[in-house]
Amino acid sequence: xxxxLLPLITGLSLATPVFAAEPFEVxxxxxxxxxxxxxxxxxxxxxxxxxxxxTMKDGRSLLGELGEMSPKNVYFRAHNLFxxxxxxxxxxxxxTNIYTEDEEGNPIYNYTIIDGIIDAYLENDVRPxxxxxFMPEALxxxxxxxxxxxxxxxxxxxxxxxxxxxxxxxxxxxxxxxxWAKHCLERYGKDEVANWYWQTWNEPNIGYWRGTTxxxxxxxxxxxxxxxxxxxxxxxxxxxxxxxxxxxxLERYIKHCLEGxxxxxxxxxxxxxxxxxxxxxxxxxxxxxVQMGIANQLRDIDRAFAVIAQxxxxxxxPIVIGESDPEGCAACQGPNLAYRNGxxxxxxxxxxxxxxxxxxxxxxxxxxGALTWAFEFEDQPYFAGFRALATRGIDKPILNTFRMMSxxxxxxxxxxxxxxxxxxxxxxxxxxxxxxxxxxxxxSGERLAIMLWHYHDFDVPGADARITLQLDGYSARNKKxxxxxxxxxxxxxxxxxxxLGSPQEPTNEQLVELKEAGQLAQIKTTxxxxxxxxxxxLSLTLPRQGVSLLVFE
Numbered sequence: 001x002x003x004x005l006l007p008l009i010t011g012l013s014l015a016t017p018v019f020a021a022e023p024f025e026v027x028x029x030x031x032x033x034x035x036x037x038x039x040x041x042x043x044x045x046x047x048x049x050x051x052x053x054x055t056m057k058d059g060r061s062l063l064g065e066l067g068e069m070s071p072k073n074v075y076f077r078a079h080n081l082f083x084x085x086x087x088x089x090x091x092x093x094x095x096t097n098i099y100t101e102d103e104e105g106n107p108i109y110n111y112t113i114i115d116g117i118i119d120a121y122l123e124n125d126v127r128p129x130x131x132x133x134f135m136p137e138a139l140x141x142x143x144x145x146x147x148x149x150x151x152x153x154x155x156x157x158x159x160x161x162x163x164x165x166x167x168x169x170x171x172x173x174x175x176x177x178x179x180w181a182k183h184c185l186e187r188y189g190k191d192e193v194a195n196w197y198w199q200t201w202n203e204p205n206i207g208y209w210r211g212t213t214x215x216x217x218x219x220x221x222x223x224x225x226x227x228x229x230x231x232x233x234x235x236x237x238x239x240x241x242x243x244x245x246x247x248x249x250l251e252r253y254i255k256h257c258l259e260g261x262x263x264x265x266x267x268x269x270x271x272x273x274x275x276x277x278x279x280x281x282x283x284x285x286x287x288x289x290v291q292m293g294i295a296n297q298l299r300d301i302d303r304a305f306a307v308i309a310q311x312x313x314x315x316x317x318p319i320v321i322g323e324s325d326p327e328g329c330a331a332c333q334g335p336n337l338a339y340r341n342g343x344x345x346x347x348x349x350x351x352x353x354x355x356x357x358x359x360x361x362x363x364x365x366x367x368x369g370a371l372t373w374a375f376e377f378e379d380q381p382y383f384a385g386f387r388a389l390a391t392r393g394i395d396k397p398i399l400n401t402f403r404m405m406s407x408x409x410x411x412x413x414x415x416x417x418x419x420x421x422x423x424x425x426x427x428x429x430x431x432x433x434x435x436x437x438x439x440x441x442x443x444s445g446e447r448l449a450i451m452l453w454h455y456h457d458f459d460v461p462g463a464d465a466r467i468t469l470q471l472d473g474y475s476a477r478n479k480k481x482x483x484x485x486x487x488x489x490x491x492x493x494x495x496x497x498x499x500l501g502s503p504q505e506p507t508n509e510q511l512v513e514l515k516e517a518g519q520l521a522q523i524k525t526t527x528x529x530x531x532x533x534x535x536x537x538l539s540l541t542l543p544r545q546g547v548s549l550l551v552f553e
Contacts, residue, residue, distance in 0.1 A: 023466040023541065026419040030441045030450060033473035035411035037361070039442045043353060043405040044070050045129060045320060045371035046389070047077035049331065051096070052089035052113075054078070054120045056378045058393045065395070067125030069406035072195075076121055077129035077322060077371055079202055082176070083163050084137035085147065087113040089378060091331040092150050092159050099136035099176050107172060111183055122188065129197040129320070129371070130184075131240075132177050132223045134163035134208075139176070141168040142210070152333040157207060166211040170222045174264060177226030185231050197320065198227050198234050199276060203242035205249040213249065217256050217270075218263040224271055225264035237274035240322040244279055244300030245307045254311055274368065275314065276322040277304045281348075283327050285335040290459040292326060292339065294352055295430035301356055302427060305363035318368035321356070325373050330387040341383045341494040343545035344459045346397040346486050350547045351431075351455035353405065354440040357412075358423050374398070381504055383494055394511075395518030400491040403520045404451050404484060404549040410444025419465065431457045435544065437465045448474060448552040454542045462544035469550075471536040476529055479552045483525045487546040493518035525550075 046066060053059035054076070066074050078094070085095025096114040101107055121128055137143045146162035167173040184193050200223040202208050204216040211219070216239070224236045239253045257270040279300035282293030301321060308314055326348055327337065339345055353370065360367035374387045383391050389399045420438035421431050439452040454465045488495050496517040497503070500510055527539040542548055 023464040026467045028417045029470040031414040034414040039412040042370045044074045045369040048375035049079045049092045051078035051094040063124035071125035075129040101138040133201045139167045160207040164210045174222035174226040177223045181227040181230035198236045199238040205246040221263040235273045240276045244304040274318040278323040280328045281326040290339045292457040309363045320369040323373040324370040333385045346401040347455045347545040349401045350453035400520045408442040413441040450550045452548045476536040482551045484549040490521040
């Protein structure tokens, strides 16, 4: 059986537990005839600070892989679509030069660079989650200094330059949003743009916005008025606030949209087709190991859901967690971020996404998406420690978790595990004692898909889980079983890269191996199925930080 020394607890400070090596037994039961609700593919949203990577070699390739998972149902959100510059990408920077002015202050609109970005999405069956921002240099009320040159060694606050300020002319700002939306309508067609999400700015409750809260409401009202003037049925919302509810910011935003005077139209209220906020975890580096903070992220989500649930009229309003990640800075580096290349990131993601849906169900709100703020960083060193889905064209283990989730469809089924951490316990302290070994299962007709995970907050070795999986009400007789796995040896380009000596100039043969290792691997299930007319039982061993997908069809 599984044995461990309980962590020493002083407040929220925990020492790293020591784990025995022998496997421990887990019983998981799937009630295949007890659907809970329709499964929502909330995983299908992604984003990045750097919009120009989308038009570069590795960026285009990765967009294609995202689009393949659910064509025309995957969305991408990017910062800096309105930022002034020549389109040269850098860490936490991008630009399109969409708006400049002549010497008399007359607007000049240039859609060349931004068209290339949106074209790259659509050509790869990805759609925009269109962020209206940041402030063009010619419109900024405090434009100098404008361009930052941030590196991971710099203070994060150095990024907040002239693009963060309110416009010097709100009518010109509204006209920019109107003409951009009108251009999209004419270029891509009304049926296409009606599917997009449109929102203003990013995290206006922190340094990304150097105006007041009321000035943000004004910015947002004018932006969305411009979009709706061009596309009357555009799907508009916000506010993509940081920190779950962001103090009282989310509540103030909702009240303004429902009851306040619209700064652009003078009428009551602002259109609100969807709500958005951000939620992040808080990993730490302790005793030489990373300690994840899944509880922090889930608490952010729960607090925001609680605010939204206070408004009965929003019960069915879709919610997109516009950034939903284990921590807050994709381009940062450091020992507390060392989880990103390997299976800690993939197992964290597998364990956290179903819990987001569970929180929405508990609060009675409508969660439509949870956006992973991770893409790629063009031409950076291999496995440089950034939060990314791929590195120089090589997919990381995390991308395979999304490939697994893309195979879940139909009705979500009731699952019971005797080694699952309860939602209340996870909200309170995360996964700090025994591990979280559980599953999510879906059924569509006779097709049954089950994603299992073995997760713990501490990035240290631990015992394997020996799982007995019982499928009540389902016979696997005459069914094909496919078993996909992410662990140290499967779907893991990073582990192979380490085994090859961590080459920064891999040979062509090594690149072929690494790219193959980055794909979702199928393995043989060694156990014998026990099948009757109304149930199926099988056994499998799932290592710590492992994720498995079983598909019967």
